[in-house]
Every structure is written in structure tokens, then in C-alpha cells.
Amino acid sequence: xxxxxxxxxxxxxxxxxxxxxxxxxxxxxxxxxxxxxxxxxxxxxxxxxxxxxxxxxxxxxxxxxxxxxxxxxxxxxx
Amino acid sequence: xxxxxxxxxxxxxxxxxxxxxxxxxxxxxxxxxxxxxxxxxxxxxxxxxxxxxxxxxxxxxxxxxxxxxxxxxxxxxxxxxxxxxxxxxxxxxxxxxxxxxxxxxxxxxxxxxxxxxxxxxxxxxxxxxxxxxxxxxxxxxxxxxxxxxxxx
Numbered sequence: 001x002x003x004x005x006x007x008x009x010x011x012x013x014x015x016x017x018x019x020x021x022x023x024x025x026x027x028x029x030x031x032x033x034x035x036x037x038x039x040x041x042x043x044x045x046x047x048x049x050x051x052x053x054x055x056x057x058x059x060x061x062x063x064x065x066x067x068x069x070x071x072x073x074x075x076x077x078x
Numbered sequence: 079x080x081x082x083x084x085x086x087x088x089x090x091x092x093x094x095x096x097x098x099x100x101x102x103x104x105x106x107x108x109x110x111x112x113x114x115x116x117x118x119x120x121x122x123x124x125x126x127x128x129x130x131x132x133x134x135x136x137x138x139x140x141x142x143x144x145x146x147x148x149x150x151x152x153x154x155x156x157x158x159x160x161x162x163x164x165x166x167x168x169x170x171x172x173x174x175x176x177x178x179x180x181x182x183x184x185x186x187x188x189x190x191x192x193x194x195x196x197x198x199x200x201x202x203x204x205x206x207x208x209x210x211x212x213x214x215x216x217x218x219x220x221x222x223x224x225x226x227x228x229x230x
Contacts, residue, residue: 001170002192003200003212009193010215016193022217027175027200030214031207034175038149042134042180043093043100049133059220071221 001030023068032062091115091125092134095147100181103159103166105144105152133224149176158188171200171214178202 004010007024014021025033036058040047050058052071059069094114098106106114111122123142129135136146144152146169151157157168159177161184168174171189178185179202187200192215201208218225 001172001214001216003171003189003198004193004215005191005196005198005212007213009191010213013193013215019217022215022219025214025216027207027210027212027214030172031175031179031202034149034172035179035205037172038176038180042096045089045093047089047092068216068219070219073221 003027029062033064036062087117087121088125088128088132091122092129095129095135095144099147099150101163103150103161103164105147105150107143149173149180156189159185160188161185172216175200175202175207 002013004013010021010024013019056071059065091111094111095105098110098114108119108122108126111117111126112119115122117125126135126137126142126144130137135144136148137143138145138152146152149168149172151167151169151173153167155167155169157171157174159166159168159174161178161181163181163183166177168177168187171187174187174189184201184203187202189198189200190196191198191212198210198212200210200212
């Protein structure tokens with residue numbers, strides 16, 4: 001995950017490296033994702049990785065929906 | 079399985095890793111973890127391997143030392159994170175934001191545009207990211223992040 005000056009720079013970078021465009025978030029959206037993802041204290045004995053369902057719920061709470069954020073295998077998915 | 083190959087050992091190892099990492103900004107070495115845990119290097123490495131299998135850590139392929147204790151990187155990256163506690167490296171822009179999030183502290187991220195290399199910065203203060211130009215690009219769909227976590 002990289003920071004770019006603009007969506008135009010994302011497009012140019014993709015063309016340079018032959019990579020498809022992924023998903024673009026604002027820095028605020030990325031911060032909200034970072035805060036939700038890394039908030040729980042990993043030093044705590046009870047800490048554990050989120051289940052697939054919990055991760056889906058976290059994404060959904062932040063409005064991160066659609067194929068890109070889908071965690072389940074799909075034969076039709078890219 | 080040895081007597082020490084238990085979830086408790088791995089939970090303690092994870093706590094040692096993150097305690098040191100949060101305190102100083104860089105993950106500890108296998109030798110340091112041996113000193114902290116009192117376990118021989120062989121058992122430290124076995125526990126780290128289980129944490130890797132559980133997608134908690136990423137190791138350096140040759141040395142077996144920690145590469146990523148997400149969101150922290152053990153090696154220099156283009157994502158420099160300055161906080162009141164220390165200066166650290168994030169694995170990507172998301173992880174760079176994750177460092178002040180994990181610390182609960184303000185932070186300044188210094189990086190560069192992924193396309194043209196122009197210097198860019200993000201400020202986190204008061205639990206919010208400052209208004210800054212730029213966009214964050216996620217190139218790899220979420221379900222494939224762990225296909226090659228170094229390239230996301």
C-alpha cells in the first residue's frame with residue numbers, strides 16, 4: 001500500500017508497472033482502517049487474529065465493501 | 079511437540095516481541111527474545127515459526143530474524159514514522175498509520191509518492207489524520223494479501 005500525490009499518479013504508476021488499479025482510499029479512510037486494525041493490544045494474552053467474519057465486519061463498518069474487500073474464495077473473482 | 083510448544087508460550091513470545099517493538103520502534107532479535115523469555119534459541123525460533131504460521135509475524139528468509147511485527151518493519155523502508163516514543167519504519171502506508179494508532183500517540187509519516195518520488199507527509203494528531211494531499215492505493219485484493227505479504 002503506497003501513498004500517491006493523486007489518482008493520476010496511481011494510474012501512471014500502474015501503467016509503468018503493468019499493474020491493474022486496485023482501490024484508492026483517502027488518508028482519512030486509511031487512518032480509520034489502521035486505527036481499527038491495529039487498535040487491539042497485541043501484547044495482551046487474550047489477543048488473537050480476527051476471524052474471517054470479524055474482518056468482514058470490520059471492513060463493512062468502514063464502508064469497505066465489494067469484490068476487492070471480499071475475503072472468501074470466488075471462482076469468478078479476479 | 080515439546081512441552082513448551084503451547085499457546086501460552088506463543089502468547090508470551092508475542093508479548094515479548096511487541097513489548098520491545100512498541101518501546102523502541104524496532105522488533106527484537108532472536109537472541110534478545112531468548113534473553114527475555116529464558117528459552118533456548120531453538121525454542122524461540124520454533125515459537126516464532128508458529129507465530130508466522132498464524133500470520134502474526136513475518137521473518138527474514140535467510141537469517142530467521144523478524145522482518146515484520148506488523149505494523150513495524152525491522153528493516154528500513156520508505157515509510158518513516160516519527161512519534162514521541164521513537165522513529166520507526168512501517169511496512170507500507172497503512173502500517174505507517176498503524177504505528178501511531180498502536181502507540182496511541184501523535185505521529186508524522188514521511189514518505190514519497192509511489193509514482194514520482196515527490197516527498198509527502200502525513201500528520202496524525204489527536205486521534206485524527208491531518209488534512210493532507212494524496213491518496214492511498216491498495217493494489218492487491220484483501221483475500222490475496224498473504225499470498226506475498228512483502229508485496230502488498
